Amino acid sequence: MKFKPLSHVSFRMFGALTALCAFCASVSTAQQAPSNQQEEALNIVMIVVEDWSAFAIGAYGNEVVQTPNVDRFAETAVVFDRAYCQGPVCNPSRASFVTGLRPDTTRVYGNGEEMDDFIPAGAPSMAEILSRKDGAYLATTGKIVHKWEDAGRFAKGYDFLEYSHPYDKPPGFEGELRFLPWVQGGPREPEEEAFYLADKEMARRLREAREERDAKLAAGAEDNWPLRKPFQQLHAEQLGDSGLPAEMMEDGRIARSASGLLADLAKREEGPFFLSLGFYATHTPLLAPKEFVDLYDSDEMELSPATPSKDVKVPQVARRNGRNYDIFNGFYPEFDPTPERERKALASYYACASFVDAQVGIVLDAIEANGLADNTIVVLFSDHGFQLGEHGMWSKYSLFEQSTRVPLMVRDPRAKANGQRCDEIVELVDLLPTFCDFWGLEKDSLFEGVSFAPLLDDPQQEWKQAAFSMIPIGGLGRGVRTRDFRYAEWRKDKAHATDQSGEVVHELYDLTRDPLEQVNVVDDPLYQEQVRYLSQLLREGYHAAQP
Numbered sequence: 331m332k333f334k335p336l337s338h339v340s341f342r343m344f345g346a347l348t349a350l351c352a353f354c355a356s357v358s359t360a361q362q363a364p365s366n367q368q369e370e371a372l373n374i375v376m377i378v379v380e381d382w383s384a385f386a387i388g389a390y391g392n393e394v395v396q397t398p399n400v401d402r403f404a405e406t407a408v409v410f411d412r413a414y415c416q417g418p419v420c421n422p423s424r425a426s427f428v429t430g431l432r433p434d435t436t437r438v439y440g441n442g443e444e445m446d447d448f449i450p451a452g453a454p455s456m457a458e459i460l461s462r463k464d465g466a467y468l469a470t471t472g473k474i475v476h477k478w479e480d481a482g483r484f485a486k487g488y489d490f491l492e493y494s495h496p497y498d499k500p501p502g503f504e505g506e507l508r509f510l511p512w513v514q515g516g517p518r519e520p521e522e523e524a525f526y527l528a529d530k531e532m533a534r535r536l537r538e539a540r541e542e543r544d545a546k547l548a549a550g551a552e553d554n555w556p557l558r559k560p561f562q563q564l565h566a567e568q569l570g571d572s573g574l575p576a577e578m579m580e581d582g583r584i585a586r587s588a589s590g591l592l593a594d595l596a597k598r599e600e601g602p603f604f605l606s607l608g609f610y611a612t613h614t615p616l617l618a619p620k621e622f623v624d625l626y627d628s629d630e631m632e633l634s635p636a637t638p639s640k641d642v643k644v645p646q647v648a649r650r651n652g653r654n655y656d657i658f659n660g661f662y663p664e665f666d667p668t669p670e671r672e673r674k675a676l677a678s679y680y681a682c683a684s685f686v687d688a689q690v691g692i693v694l695d696a697i698e699a700n701g702l703a704d705n706t707i708v709v710l711f712s713d714h715g716f717q718l719g720e721h722g723m724w725s726k727y728s729l730f731e732q733s734t735r736v737p738l739m740v741r742d743p744r745a746k747a748n749g750q751r752c753d754e755i756v757e758l759v760d761l762l763p764t765f766c767d768f769w770g771l772e773k774d775s776l777f778e779g780v781s782f783a784p785l786l787d788d789p790q791q792e793w794k795q796a797a798f799s800m801i802p803i804g805g806l807g808r809g810v811r812t813r814d815f816r817y818a819e820w821r822k823d824k825a826h827a828t829d830q831s832g833e834v835v836h837e838l839y840d841l842t843r844d845p846l847e848q849v850n851v852v853d854d855p856l857y858q859e860q861v862r863y864l865s866q867l868l869r870e871g872y873h874a875a876q877p
Contacts, residue, residue, distance in 0.1 A: 373595070374602070380613040407741035408748060417433050456762050469492075471510065471605075472493075472607045482500030485505075488505050491503065529571070568617050572617035581689045585693055588607045622681040622682070647804040676719070716733070730847055768783065810868045817867075
């Protein structure tokens with residue numbers, strides 16, 4: 331069913347009234363496992379979507395984007411309005427939530443740091459920990475870690491591993507390995523989707539760039555970033571119609587594979603199962619099947635009012651020094667961010683959101699169809715957000731709200747608060763400790779997150795004071811987000827916030843007055859008490875903000 335797109339975007343604030351009413355539970359009560367965790371362990375389905383902004387989901391207030399499946403799911407789940415990632419780029423975020431550790435501990439700050447090489451030996455692992463549950467069966471398909479070939483030891487514990495790219499069996503993995511089923515007539519690998527483009531000129535240019543790269547490799551060139559850059563940067567600039575039907579695209583294949591897995595898992599008679607599945611849209615290239623592209627008229631898209639010209643004392647490093655690292659990357663001047671192309675990019679992003687929503691719907695329907703709704707916990711979230719032109723920025727990779735805030739919805743059939751919203755702060759690093767509570771497993775002493783399971787019964791109880799995120803730009807930026815403020819410090823190296831030496835760039839935004847973070851008030855005399863408090867909180871770290 332198609333809906334006529336609206337001509338404007340309005341982001342409503344949900345849950346504020348309930349958050350102001352009262353915090354009626356004591357800290358000791360908050361630390362107790364809720365009643366819905368005392369019963370027999372249920373199955374867990376974890377759905378993670380790449381780059382999906384909370385600001386591009388109907389259930390989070392966007393009145394233009396069409397996400398009917400997730401919106402319906404939200405009506406039956408606990409919706410977290412203040413959920414944050416620890417690293418607003420794929421690799422550090424995923425390294426964090428599969429270990430329950432923060433980037434300073436995983437040592438994975440960006441996409442170039444391989445999990446197997448950087449994460450210390452003995453770090454917790456989601457699959458290994460959950461596999462300790464008696465009778466449990468663990469399966470995964472799609473994208474969970476950044477690359478399995480860089481994170482092979484974190485595959486240990488899965489009984490079934492399916493991926494869309496061919497790769498060697500991870501060392502130590504003893505389960506079943508399968509390549510995502512190929513659809514006759516479709517691309518065998520996601521990269522090949524570029525050549526199915528409805529935009530034949532772009533497809534031609536991509537083919538030429540790839541052939542040039544392949545020729546250099548054949549001649550003995552090193553497969554490095556400078557060699558891959560022309561193809562990959564051009565690849566990121568694609569917008570609109572993929573030229574493929576949904577079932578041939580990678581996410582369509584993942585959803586259909588997951589549906590089949592759920593049908594098989596429903597027949598199991600011993601122990602719960604854990605199914606983790608990862609979708610790629612809304613990551614660039616912003617391509618979707620035509621039926622979803624047709625939902626949005628580029629000419630009707632309204633661009634963000636948070637233009638760079640309205641930024642006041644916002645430091646350049648916070649805006650990536652004027653660079654985009656993905657779409658609008660500057661490598662091809664003809665794809666510079668003109669208003670017309672930005673509107674097309676926004677419409678294409680929404681089309682991808684609607685496409686991935688439909689794939690999530692296939693999975694949710696399979697849970698219902700196979701009689702799993704009453705004994706399966708469903709957790710839906712994104713690894714990080716996505717800048718949609720705010721401050722002149724596109725894609726992730728910033729400490730602004732659009733990059734660090736993520737959608738997070740949890741439906742436990744036994745939870746008392748299903749259908750309600752939670753305005754308390756939670757973080758993705760909290761997911762693994764929460765899963766331990768779901769299955770009654772002992773939490774690893776190294777965990778740096780805290781289970782938010784109590785909030786599923788009482789979402790209004792007082793919880794964390796703040797969320798912490800970091801990103802490697804110009805060294806390293808570290809941010810702390812409280813209910814009303816965001817404070818950040820940027821240093822020229824990766825020194826901890828406790829190190830006060832050297833040049834530091836500071837930011838402070840009052841999001842009660844400035845929700846788009848356009849006025850840096852760090853030097854305003856009226857905010858110096860907040861600056862002192864938040865700088866101290868950033869130095870003390872997450873321990874000082876725990877519930």
